[in-house]
Structures are given as C-alpha cells and as structure tokens.
Amino acid sequence: MCDWSYSLSSADSAPDSAPILLRGGICSNLEVASMLGYQAIEIHTREDAFLDYTRIAETASRYNVTISAVVTGRLNTQGEVNLIDDRPYITQSALAGMHSYIEMAAHLKTNLIIGWLKGRIPDGADRTLYLDRLARNLRLICKAAEEKGVKVFIEVINRYEVNIFTTAKETVEFLDAWEIPNCYVHLDTFHMNIEEEDPVDAIHVSGARLGYFHVADNTRFYPGSGTLDFTSYLSALKDINYAGFISVECLPVPDGKTAAKKALAYLKNIEKEI
Numbered sequence: 377m378c379d380w381s382y383s384l385s386s387a388d389s390a391p392d393s394a395p396i397l398l399r400g401g402i403c404s405n406l407e408v409a410s411m412l413g414y415q416a417i418e419i420h421t422r423e424d425a426f427l428d429y430t431r432i433a434e435t436a437s438r439y440n441v442t443i444s445a446v447v448t449g450r451l452n453t454q455g456e457v458n459l460i461d462d463r464p465y466i467t468q469s470a471l472a473g474m475h476s477y478i479e480m481a482a483h484l485k486t487n488l489i490i491g492w493l494k495g496r497i498p499d500g501a502d503r504t505l506y507l508d509r510l511a512r513n514l515r516l517i518c519k520a521a522e523e524k525g526v527k528v529f530i531e532v533i534n535r536y537e538v539n540i541f542t543t544a545k546e547t548v549e550f551l552d553a554w555e556i557p558n559c560y561v562h563l564d565t566f567h568m569n570i571e572e573e574d575p576v577d578a579i580h581v582s583g584a585r586l587g588y589f590h591v592a593d594n595t596r597f598y599p600g601s602g603t604l605d606f607t608s609y610l611s612a613l614k615d616i617n618y619a620g621f622i623s624v625e626c627l628p629v630p631d632g633k634t635a636a637k638k639a640l641a642y643l644k645n646i647e648k649e650i
Contacts, residue, residue: 378614378647383416383444383623384409384636388425395566395596395625396420397632402427402443403435410439412636418445418489418623422454423476429483443486444621445529445588448477448493458495459513460506460540467513474517482524489562489588490517491531494540510540511554522558529562529588532578534570542571544578548585560587564625565604566596579612586618591643592626598635599624600642610643611650 386398386405398405402419409417421427436442452458457470470493481488497506518528532547541547547561561582568575579586591609593602600606613622624639 378610378650380613380618380622380647381415381444382413382640382643383418383621384412384414385420385447385623385625386417387420390420392628395592395627397624397626397628397636399632402432406432406435406441406443407439408633409636410441412633413640414441414636416442416444416621416623418447418621418625419443420447420450421480422450423448423473423480425480427480427483432484443484444623445487445489446477446481446484447489447491448474449489449491451477452492452495458493459490460495460497460509462498467509471513471516475520478517478521478524478526481521481526485525487527487529487587488521489529489531490514491533491562492538494530494538497539507540507550507554511550511556514554514556514559518556518558527587528559530559531562531564531588531590532567532571533564534567536570542567544568544572544581548581551585561585562588562590564590564592565599565606565609566590566592566594566626569594569604576608576612579609579618580616583616586613586616586620588620589613589618589622590625591622591639592624596627597629598626598639598642600638606643607646607650610646614650 385396387396390396451473535542572578591599595602
C-alpha cells in the first residue's frame with residue numbers, strides 16, 4: 377500500500393471554467409483542505425501578491441497541512457510575459473517575476489510550477505533558437521531557486537495550449553540535453569490523455585525526474601468520474617517510487633468541495649488495491 381500526500385488546487389479567485397477547487401484566502405483554503413482530508417494546497421497567485429507568511433505558517437501548523445507548490449501561470453496570462461520572447465524586455469520581466477516567485481516559495485517552504493510561462497514558439501520559427509533561449513533562462517531561474525531550497529517543476533501541457541513540452545519524452549530529453557539543474561517534470565493526467573501514446577510509459581520515462589503530478593479525469597472533472605485508468609497511473613507511480621504530491625486540479629463540478637471529496641475517496645481506494 378502506498379501513502380502519498382494529496383493536494384488541492386486553490387486561488388484567491390477564479391472563473392468556474394478554471395480547474396480550481398478552492399477559492400478564497402490561503403489560510404481559509406488550508407483549513408478547508410484539512411477538513412476534506414488533504415495534506416496540502418497548491419496556490420495560483422501573482423508574483424507580487426502580498427502574503428502574511430507568519431499567519432500562513434501558523435495556520436498550516438494548526439491544521440497540519442502545507443503548500444505543495446506555487447503556480448506561476450498568472451505571470452503569463454495576466455502579466456503577458458514569457459521566457460522565450462524576441463523582445464528582451466519581455467523575457468527580462470519574466471525573469472524578474474520568477475525571482476519574486478522564488479522568494480515567495482522560499483518563505484512558504486515550497487516549490488514552483490512553470491507552465492505557460494515558458495512561452496510559445498512562433499509558427500515556422502527555428503525551434504532550436506527558442507529552446508536555447510529557454511534553456512539559458514531556465515538555468516538562471518533554477519540556479520537561483522536551488523540557492524533558496526526551491527525546486528522547479530516544468531509542466532507538460534497539451535498541444536492546444538502550448539507548443540513546447542507536450543510529452544514527457546520531449547521534456548526529459550530537453551532537460552537531459554541542456555543539463556538544466558534543479559528542474560523536474562510535472563505531469564498531468566488530463567494533458568497526458570491527449571498527448572501521450574501510453575500515459576503509463578510517460579510516467580516511467582519521467583522516472584526519477586518526476587517532481588509533481590496533477591490528476592483530473594478525461595473530462596477534466598474529478599478522478600473517477602470519467603474513463604481514465606487511474607489504477608494503472610498510480611501503479612506506475614509506485615513502480616518509480618514517486619514521493620511527491622498528487623494534486624487534484626480539476627473543474628469544480630458539481631462544486632469544489634464535492635469534487636475534492638469524491639476525488640480523494642476514489643484515489644485512496646486505489647491505493648489499497650495496488
């Protein structure tokens with residue numbers, strides 16, 4: 377039997393179309409996550425958000441929960457910057473924002489997720505040029521993060537949202553070829569179902585490089601509501617001795633708390649079987 381720690385996606389606010397289960401302040405979300413049986417929350421926030429680190433730490437200790445990761449996507453979606461842009465001031469702003477996120481993660485004693493912030497290669501452009509730029513900027517970020525005790529997770533996202541790192545194999549090969557330190561693969565079952573020929577193999581390919589794992593069913597509703605074979609996924613995680621968080625990032629259907637309860641019950645039941 378495995379004994380993974382489970383996390384919930386959270387944000388101060390988000391539309392119903394976003395895969396965020398808990399909405400509200402970090403402290404209140406920590407309390408709710410604990411009541412639902414979770415060990416952590418991941419937080420979606422801006423790099424310049426004012427956080428009361430003392431109160432957050434006290435709340436986390438009181439309810440025996442933690443923060444599994446800080447998600448940096450809003451620096452791209454709201455801040456409109458990325459790590460490969462042809463305009464230097466755009467990439468410099470992205471780097472500055474990431475340094476703020478590193479400080480935030482260090483205060484929260486957690487790690488960082490990079491998804492859309494990596495950018496999108498222009499159609500018809502030389503991919504090597506942009507991947508080289510991404511590698512150079514990731515080295516700067518990952519080295520600075522390592523100095524603060526913060527790990528960096530690169531999310532593998534489907535082709536309809538990004539055009540860099542859409543499969544585990546592509547991501548692992550990039551990290552190996554460019555020798556990016558302190559940088560790990562972040563898989564998501566929703567995206568894997570779209571892109572991976574064999575999701576189980578994708579987990580094995582990631583192996584020791586797998587740092588974070590998102591779960592949602594094929595509809596992006598809670599795990600167990602659709603057709604994905606989570607028994608095979610969790611068995612593969614067991615095979616590679618995965619010790620990171622399993623984070624439920626799905627649509628709040630029928631509502632966030634109900635989805636969170638159903639997801640955890642389903643996943644914990646699989647744990648007993650493998």
